[in-house]
Amino acid sequence: MLTVEHLEKRFRDHVAVRDFSIRLEPGEFIALLGPSGSGKTTVLRMIAGLLTPSAGTVYIGERNVTNVRPKDRQIGVVFQSYALFPHLTAGENIAFALRLRRVKKNEIRDRVNELLGLMQLPHREHYYPAQMSGGERQRVALARALAFRPPLLLLDEPLSALDAKVRDSLRELLKDVQRQTGVTTLMVTHDQEEALSLADRVIVMQTGEIEQTGTPKEVYHSPATAFVSTFIGVSSAIFVTRADDGIHDVQWCGYSFHYPLHANQRRELAAGGTKLYVRPEAIRLLAHPVTNTEPQGVVVFSMFLGNSTRVRVRMTDDTLLTVDVPSGKLEYTEGDQIYIQIDDPRS
C-alpha cells in the first residue's frame, strides 16, 4: 500500500532522517515510535508531500508520488495540533474535502452524519472548534481526514495532547475506527504504550534511523538494541554465549535457556557472545535452585508497586537484574539469597 525507500532529509548539514525504508500492507496499522526529535514528524511530512525529501522515493500502491503535490496524494493526515479550521464548524470541517471534490450536497450530509456517529460526536455538528474539548476536536480531526475515504491515513501524535482518561478511551476508539474502515494507518508517537497497544507492527526510531521493526510483542520482549530496550520499558542487559548443551539458545553463568534472538544477535553469538535485554517479568526468583545451574544472587532493593514488587538483584558476577515479582507471590526483602530463572517470552 505504502512503500518508502531510502528516504533521507537533511536540514543544511543536519541529517534529520537517514535511509528510512518501510512497507505497509493494505489495512495494516503501523506505529512509528521514537523519542522527541528522532525524526518521526519529518518522515510523516515527507510521506504526506508537505516536505521534499533530500533523497529517496515514496510509492502509494504502484504509483511513485515522490514529486506529487500533497493535494493529489489522497492521504488523510491528522496533525499533532489537530489543525481544525477555527472559523468552520465541526460539520464544515469534516465536509471540507468533500466540497472540494464536488460531492453532492445530500451525500455530503450523509457522510458527515455517518462520521459524526462513528466518532461518537452526534450533537457536535454545529460547534466551532473553540467550543469543543480536546478529545472532541481530535475526533473531528480524525473524521475530517477520513471523510474522502483515503486509502492511507497518517497520524502525528494523535493522543499526546490529551489527558490520561480521555487518551485511554480515544485509543480504543481509534483502534475501532481503524478496524471498521480498514484504512492503512501510519501513526507517529513517542508513547510506547500507545504504539504497543494500537499497532500491528512497531518501527522504533532514534536520531533519524530505524532501530528495530517488529510486532509489538517482538519489540517488547526481545529488543534488538540497547536503545530499544531502555526506550520501551525496563530491562536488564546480560551478556550471553552460545549454549553448549545443543538444546538451548544461549547460556549465561553456566545456566542455559531459550530466548529469541535477532539476526545481528545471532551473528554476534556465533562470533563469541551477545547482549540480551530481558524484561523484569521474564525473570523468576527462586528460593532454592531447581537444576543446580540457576545463577545465584542477592536482593539489594525492593519496592512495592501495587500489582507487583520490583526487585533489584546483584548476581555473583556483579550483573544487576531488575525483576518484577507479581503481588501475592513469595515476598523477598533486601539481603535474601535467591536463584533466578529466565522465561522464554515466546512461550
Added chain:
Amino acid sequence: MFEKWIYRIVIVLFLTQVLVPFVGLVQFSIQGAGTTPTLSSFQQLIVNPLFSGSLLNSLFLALCTVILSIGIFTPPVWHAYLYAPKVLRVIEAVSFVPFVVPAVVLALAYVQFFSSGLLNLVGTPYLLPFAFALLGMPFYVQVLLNRLRHTDALSLHEAAQSLGATGVYAFMKIQLPLLRSGMINGGLLIFTISIGEFTITQLTTGGSYNTLPLYLMIAFTNNPLEGSAMAVLTLVLAVMGVVAALFFASDKRRRVKGERA
C-alpha cells in the same frame, strides 16, 4: 495607601496630558477671541465646499491606501512567515525604515525619483497611496504578524492541502478569513496615518491636491477660529472611528471563535 495615591496622581497627570489640548481647542473654537460662546465657526466649516472637498479627497486617498497596503503587504508577509523565516526577518527590518527615516527625507526622495522621465508623477496625487502605504508598513506588518503568531497558520495551510485544496484555494478560504481581523486592525492604522499625513502630501503635490491636513494648515493661517473648529471635528471623527473599529473588531473576534453557541 501610598501606592493608591501615586496611582491617582499618575491617572490625573495622564488625563491632563491627553485632555488639555482638546479642551483648549474646543474652548477656542466656540468662544474665539470674543466673549459670547457661539457655534458659528462649526457652521461655517460644514457649509464650506473647500472643506468638504478636502475631506472627500482625504477619505478617498486613505481608502485607496488601505486597499493597496492590504493587497501588497499581506501575501508576501504571510508567505515569508510560513516558508521563509529569513526573508521575513528582512521584511521586518525593511518595514521599519519609514519608521526611522523622517517623512521629509522620504518626500524628497520621492520628488527626486519621480520628477522626470516616464515616471513624472510629482505634482499629482498618484504617488500618495504608495507613500502612505510605506509610512504605515511597520504597523501593518506587525499587526499581521501578531495575528499570524496567534494562529497555527502553517498546519492549517498544510491541512487544507492534504485535504485536496490548491495553495491558492487554501489561502483564500482558510488563511484570509483567519487574517481578517489582523487586516482590519492594520488597515485602520494605515487609514489613520493616511488621513493625517501632511509632509509628503505637501512636498510631492506642491499643494495641487487638497487634503484635510493641507486644508487645516491653510485654515489655521487664514482663520484660526475655523481651523480649530476643524481640528475638534477631526478629533471627534477620529474617536468615533476608533470606537466603531473596536466594536467591529471585537464582534468579528467573537464570531471567529464561535461563541454563538
